Amino acid sequence: MTASTQQFTTTSGEASQAGDVVLDVKDLSIAFPTEEGLVRAVSDLTYQARLGRTLAIVGESGSGKSVSSMAVLGLHNPKRTQITGSIKLDGNELVGASQATFQKLRSTTAAMVFQDPQSSLHPFHKVGRQIAEAYRTHHKVSKAVAHKRAVEMLDLVGIPTPARRALQYPHEFSGGMRQRAMIALGLVNDPKLLIADEPTTALDVTVQAQILDLVNDMQKEFGSAVILITHDLAVVAETADDILVMYAGRGVEKGDAKEVLARPSHPYTYGLLQSIPSATDDGTGDLKAIRGAPPSLLNLPTGCSFHPRCDFQPLVGAACIETLPEWRPTPGLTNRQLRCHLEDPVATLQNDEGAK
């Protein structure tokens, strides 16, 4: 496989079998005009999600993971958001699409499990009703049928005594249960794409693993595409097929998830990996956080946004500060793309690793 196969796009209509591109994002930029100035949350983002595969989007807090994903469901206030580029969801162009278009596609074609299960369910509505509402919106069925479907979904996501649970309110659920209910809600209309936005951050460790397993199982069951947003690289290693690394609203590296983690080719990905304990660590290796802090989105650094924090910038010189690196295949690797000026990034990073 070459990098160009990754760029392959379904030209029109519906994605129907594993590997088909269901979401095709191109040069997506999202900015919020605020009193302090224009917040450029996402810049020139390009990626694809395919049926039957899990794409992990990783990056530090504020790198634009949630903002870019919410645009897929049209959840930004159009009056307060500037969106350019293209988002093609199952053949439908969504940038500039009407609310009616979004209403039709939400939940049926793409659904989202939000970051915080504590606050994402309506506190005054019964859990079953919240799921049934999503079903009834897109299917002409009676309340009773929709309720039955909601109970089935709760059962499917592993909630015990689902019939009883469906009649309870969210505050009667534990955090993990709520997240299961959110996943049930996300899948009730059998969407082609499920976006799970840090589905486990608010949960304790044992529950985290269960939720991830559930997401994986559900993907197999429904054959949908999954976008898993996370900053936990261990989660990526276990669950994702593909990975997109984001920095300050831009994609910086993408490829096969396990390969990227095993052999990062972008200094930022490398830095992220250095900052977490790895399974092979004997505990003596130093953990090294990336120096500095993410840049202000009001005033992004020129050239490569990562340059003020990059240890390898001196190897390249002025180009990093002056010119924004374009996507290119990583030299020496197949099925990998990155945005960095380093001539031979893989070797450079490996030398650095060896020097430690």
Added chain:
Amino acid sequence: MLTYILRRAGLALSVILATLVTTFVVFFAGPSDPAQSLCPENRCNAERLQAIRVNLGLDRPLTVQFVEYFKGLFVGRDFEFAGETTHCGAPCLGFSYHTGRSVNDELFTRFPNTVVLALMAAVIFTIVGITIGIFAAVKRGSATDRILIGGSQVFGAIPYYILALLFALYMVTFWRVLPQYSAFSEGAGVYFAGMIAPALILGLVTSTSYTRYTRNSMIETLSMDYVRTARSKGISERRVLVNHGLRAAMGPIVTILGLDIAALLTGTLITEKIFEVDGIGRRALQALFDDDLPVIMGTVLMAAVIVVIFNLIVDIGYSFIDPRVRLS
């Protein structure tokens, strides 16, 4: 739940009791002299005044008077007027010094007028206030929002009695757009027609605060994660706003609504006075001018009971709105 209600009821009773004692002390031990207002000094000499005081029972120690009053509330009491004994059944609020009618009569015959006015106003201010509030919240930051909120602030900032006076003067007296108040005995049609003017101005002015409560509460809930979840289900925007946004925003509004209705039921002094609605507010005002202690006590007690009951209704009602309150 039952213990909760019992505890609340106990609390309610003690509030009423405290109000009773306080008003009694303030009015009966205060500087007012009902004898003087019944018969000014230039007409009555000192003995005559003293005789009136004895007649009213005002010469006896305060504690005795209080015990009598308190007893009257629960078991009734007997009054002696010019050698004749009149029984006043529980809850006995006594007799007006001025009209000689029983306070219960004075208040309960007028209470329905106050209730009609209060409820008509409440219908107007909830519908108008909440609708405009939702609209402003949805359009927040836009020119529409600024006009609605600015307008309601200006309207709300003008002293109410001036607005009410102008409204009465033009709409009722000069232009005769709306009819004057007339008693129910003159026919239900003219009675309710006469209530339109006072209810309208009272409702519209009160609606300005509801516009602001609703707008703020809606803006807060519309930024909640669960509203985003609702939208992500593909339901219509109207459903998102009403079934999800407004549903959650109603909590604080219902609380204030209950207390406001209670306040209106205790009598709208200015409105009733200006539009000559024969309600308990206007009667209370008259009693204050007259130093008519039993009527004053009666209206204050009645107000306390209404407020306390509505507090209870609001709390219990709230637990039906918010399931998290219901179970804990």
